[in-house]
Amino acid sequence: MSWSLHLRTAVAAALLTCPALLPAQQLINGYEPKWWKExxxxxxxxxxxxxxxxxxxxxxxxxxxxxxxxxxxxxxxxxxxxxxxxxxxxxxxxxxxxxxxxxxxxxxxxxxxxxxxxxxxxxxxxxxxxVNHTSDENKWFVESRSSKTNPYRDFYIWRPGHTLPDGTRTPPNNYPSYFSGSAWTLDPKTNEYYLHYFAAKQPDLNWANPKVRHEVYDIMRFWLDKGISGFRMDVIPLISKPTGMPDLTAEQLKAPPNAYANGPHLAEYLQEMNREVLSKYDDMSVGEATGTTLAQTNALVDDRRHELNMIFNFDAIKLGRGDFGPSSLGAWSLPDLKAIYDAHATVLTKHDWxxxxxxxxxxxxxxxxxxxxxxxxxxxxxxxxxxxxxxxxxxxxxxxxxxxxxxxxxxFKKLSDYDDIAIKNAYKAEVETGKISAEAFLASQAKTxxxxxxxxxxxxxxxxxxxxxxxxxxxxxxxxxxxxxxxxxxxxxxxxxxxxxxxxxxxxGTKAFVYGDYHDLDPKDAHVYAYTRELGPEKYLVVENFTSSPVTYTLPGGVKASTLLLSDYANSKEANTSTLRLAPWESRIYKQ
Structure with missing residues (x-):
C-alpha cells in the first residue's frame, strides 16, 4: 500500500471515529439541517x-x-x-x-x-x-405505597397533609388535577397523600431522585436500541416540581399549568437526559409543553442548550379555549391566529425549531x-x-x-357516549354538584x-x-x-x-417550506391569510380564504400572484394578478 493511500485511509478512519474532525454542516438560511426538521x-x-x-x-x-x-x-x-x-x-x-x-x-x-x-x-x-407519572399498578408504585421505609418510597411524591382540629385530614396544598378535583389522594396503607397532576391512578414520579431518572434513561435506551427514532415526551415540563410546592395563589389557580411547568430543575434534568441518552442517537425529541409560553420556548429547544429538538406550544390549537381541564369552545378570529404564528417567527431564532x-x-x-x-x-x-x-x-x-x-x-349527545376520563370526572365535579346543567355541560363538551x-x-x-x-x-x-x-x-x-x-x-421537494423565511403580508385582514416563504432566490406565496363565502382580495404592497402550483379548487387558474377571486375556503400556493 502506498504512503498516500495509508494517509487517506488514516484520515478517513479519524473522521469516522472523531466527530470533532468531521466537516461542519453547511447551514441552510442560518439553520443546521436535520432530518427531523424536514x-x-x-x-x-x-x-x-x-x-x-x-x-x-x-x-x-x-x-x-x-x-x-x-x-x-x-x-x-x-x-x-x-x-x-x-x-x-x-x-x-x-x-x-x-x-x-x-x-x-x-x-x-x-x-x-x-x-x-x-x-x-x-x-x-x-x-x-x-414519565411524569406512571400507573398506580406499576411495580414501582406498588412497592412505594407498601411502607414508608420501602426502597421505592422516594420514587413518588408523598406528603402527610394537614390535620384539622376536628381530626379531618386535608391535602398538603391546593393543587388541582387536570382531570378535576384535588391533585392529591390519601393512601390508607401509610396514611399519606401522593401527588397526581392527572388521574388518581397516575401518580407523579419524583424526578428529584436520581434513581428515577436513571430508570427512565434505561427505558429510553431499551426502545432506541430496538431502532425507534425518538420520542414525543408527554407533559415533559411538569417533571420538575415547584420549590416547596406551596399553595397556588388565586391568580395561579386560573392557569395551573403555568405554575406547574418549568420547575427549577427542568433544564438540569433535560440536559442530563440529553447527555446520558439522546446525544448518543440520531434521534428526534419533541416535548408536549403544557404550561410553557412562547417566551420560554427557547429555554427548551435552543440547540446550544442540548435539551430537546422542539416542543408543542398550544397557543394556536387552544385558541378560544383553556389549557386546563374541559373547556368550552370560545370565539377566535383569523387575526388572532395569524398573530400567534407571526410571534413565533419573531421570537424563535435560527437556533430554535x-x-x-x-x-x-x-x-x-x-x-x-x-x-x-x-x-x-x-x-x-x-x-x-x-x-x-x-x-x-x-x-x-x-x-x-x-x-x-x-x-x-x-x-355526542349523552354521557354514556363518552369514554374520556376527563369528561366523566368533570361531569361529577360540575353537573352532580349543581354548578351547571347536564344539558349545558354536554352541549359544550361535545365540541371540545x-x-x-x-x-x-x-x-x-x-x-x-x-x-x-x-x-x-x-x-x-x-x-x-x-x-x-x-x-x-x-x-x-x-x-x-x-x-x-x-x-x-x-x-x-420544496426546501423553502422547511428552511425559508416567513412573512405575513396582511396581519390584520379578518378573512384572508396571505404569507410568503422565501429561501434564497426561491419565493412562494400562500393565500387562504378563511371564510365560507367568496372573497375578492387584493394582495398588499403591489405583490402579484405569479405561477399557480396548487389550489384546493380544481378549476382555479388565476395567475399573474394582484387581485384574486377566492372561493369559500379556497387556498392557493404560487411560485413567485
Whole structure:
C-alpha cells in the first residue's frame, strides 16, 4: 500500500471515529439541517387506527397492515401514541410496564414487525415517553405505597397533609388535577397523600431522585436500541416540581399549568437526559409543553442548550379555549391566529425549531374546530385549506390520523357516549354538584372533548367503517363514515386525501417550506391569510380564504400572484394578478 493511500485511509478512519474532525454542516438560511426538521409526522392512536383481530380495539398488526397507505400519503415519520402495558385509566397514558406491549395491542413481536415495516418503507417511528407519572399498578408504585421505609418510597411524591382540629385530614396544598378535583389522594396503607397532576391512578414520579431518572434513561435506551427514532415526551415540563410546592395563589389557580411547568430543575434534568441518552442517537425529541409560553420556548429547544429538538406550544390549537381541564369552545378570529404564528417567527431564532399542528389525540377534529363542517363542500374545502396552512408554515408539521380525510367531530349527545376520563370526572365535579346543567355541560363538551379525535379511523363504507370486523368497536364510529372514508377518497381526484397527497409531494421537494423565511403580508385582514416563504432566490406565496363565502382580495404592497402550483379548487387558474377571486375556503400556493 502506498504512503498516500495509508494517509487517506488514516484520515478517513479519524473522521469516522472523531466527530470533532468531521466537516461542519453547511447551514441552510442560518439553520443546521436535520432530518427531523424536514419530516412530516403522522400521529397514530393505536386503539382507533385499525383492528386486525376483530375484538373492536385497534392493534399493532392493524397499523402494520396500513403502512402502504401511510407511505402513499407521503408522510415519513409515524408517531405512535402509547402502546405499553397499561390498565387504561387514561387510555395508555398510565403505564404499568414500560418494556411490555399492551396485550390488547399485540406482542413485542408485533411491535418488531411494525418497526421493520416502517423502516422497509424508508420511514421512521417515534413513540410516546410518558414519565411524569406512571400507573398506580406499576411495580414501582406498588412497592412505594407498601411502607414508608420501602426502597421505592422516594420514587413518588408523598406528603402527610394537614390535620384539622376536628381530626379531618386535608391535602398538603391546593393543587388541582387536570382531570378535576384535588391533585392529591390519601393512601390508607401509610396514611399519606401522593401527588397526581392527572388521574388518581397516575401518580407523579419524583424526578428529584436520581434513581428515577436513571430508570427512565434505561427505558429510553431499551426502545432506541430496538431502532425507534425518538420520542414525543408527554407533559415533559411538569417533571420538575415547584420549590416547596406551596399553595397556588388565586391568580395561579386560573392557569395551573403555568405554575406547574418549568420547575427549577427542568433544564438540569433535560440536559442530563440529553447527555446520558439522546446525544448518543440520531434521534428526534419533541416535548408536549403544557404550561410553557412562547417566551420560554427557547429555554427548551435552543440547540446550544442540548435539551430537546422542539416542543408543542398550544397557543394556536387552544385558541378560544383553556389549557386546563374541559373547556368550552370560545370565539377566535383569523387575526388572532395569524398573530400567534407571526410571534413565533419573531421570537424563535435560527437556533430554535418550531412545530405546526392544530390537532392531536387530546383535541377535537381540526375541520370542526377551525373550518366549516356544515356541508360536505365546505368541509372538503376547509379541510384542504387547513392542511395547506399546516404544511407550509414554519416548523415540523404534525398531522393526526383522519385529518387527511377531513374527519369531523362525533355527534355526542349523552354521557354514556363518552369514554374520556376527563369528561366523566368533570361531569361529577360540575353537573352532580349543581354548578351547571347536564344539558349545558354536554352541549359544550361535545365540541371540545378529546373523544372527537379518538373515534375509529374510517377506512371504507363497510360496517364500522372498515375499522373492525367485530360488531362493537371500543368507541362508536362516526355515522358519516359511509361518505367520509379512505376508500371513497382514494378514488376521488378532488378528495381531501388526494389533495393532501399532492400537497405533501410539493412540500417534499420544496426546501423553502422547511428552511425559508416567513412573512405575513396582511396581519390584520379578518378573512384572508396571505404569507410568503422565501429561501434564497426561491419565493412562494400562500393565500387562504378563511371564510365560507367568496372573497375578492387584493394582495398588499403591489405583490402579484405569479405561477399557480396548487389550489384546493380544481378549476382555479388565476395567475399573474394582484387581485384574486377566492372561493369559500379556497387556498392557493404560487411560485413567485
Amino acid at each position: 419530516a412530516v409526522v403522522y400521529q397514530v392512536y393505536p386503539r382507533s387506527f385499525k383492528d386486525n383481530n376483530g375484538d373492536g380495539i385497534g392493534d399493532l398488526p392493524g397499523i402494520t397492515s396500513k403502512l402502504d397507505y401511510l407511505q402513499k400519503l407521503g408522510v415519513n415519520v409515524i408517531w405512535l401514541s402509547p402502546h405499553f402495558d397499561s390498565p387504561n385509566a387514561d387510555n395508555g397514558y398510565d403505564i404499568r410496564d414500560y418494556e411490555k406491549v399492551m396485550t390488547e395491542f399485540g406482542t413485542m413481536a408485533d411491535f418488531d414487525s411494525l418497526l421493520a415495516g416502517v423502516k422497509q418503507r424508508k420511514m421512521r417511528l417515534i413513540i410516546d415517553l410518558v 418550531d412545530t405546526v399542528f392544530l390537532s392531536n389525540h387530546d383535541n377535537p377534529r381540526v375541520v370542526s374546530t377551525f373550518g366549516d363542517d356544515s356541508t360536505d363542500a365546505l368541509r372538503t374545502a376547509s379541510a384542504k385549506l387547513l392542511e395547506t396552512m399546516i404544511l407550509t408554515l414554519r416548523g415540523t408539521p404534525f398531522l393526526y390520523e383522519g385529518d387527511e380525510l377531513g374527519m369531523t367531530n362525533y355527534p 372533548t378529546r373523544d372527537n379525535a379518538r373515534t375509529p379511523m374510517q377506512w371504507d363504507s363497510s360496517p364500522e367503517g372498515g375499522f373492525t370486523t367485530g360488531n362493537h368497536p371500543w368507541l362508536a364510529v362516526n355515522p358519516n363514515y359511509k361518505t367520509i372514508n379512505a376508500a371513497a377518497e382514494d378514488s376521488d381526484p378532488n378528495s381531501v386525501l388526494n389533495y393532501v397527497r399532492a400537497l405533501l409531494k410539493l412540500r417534499s
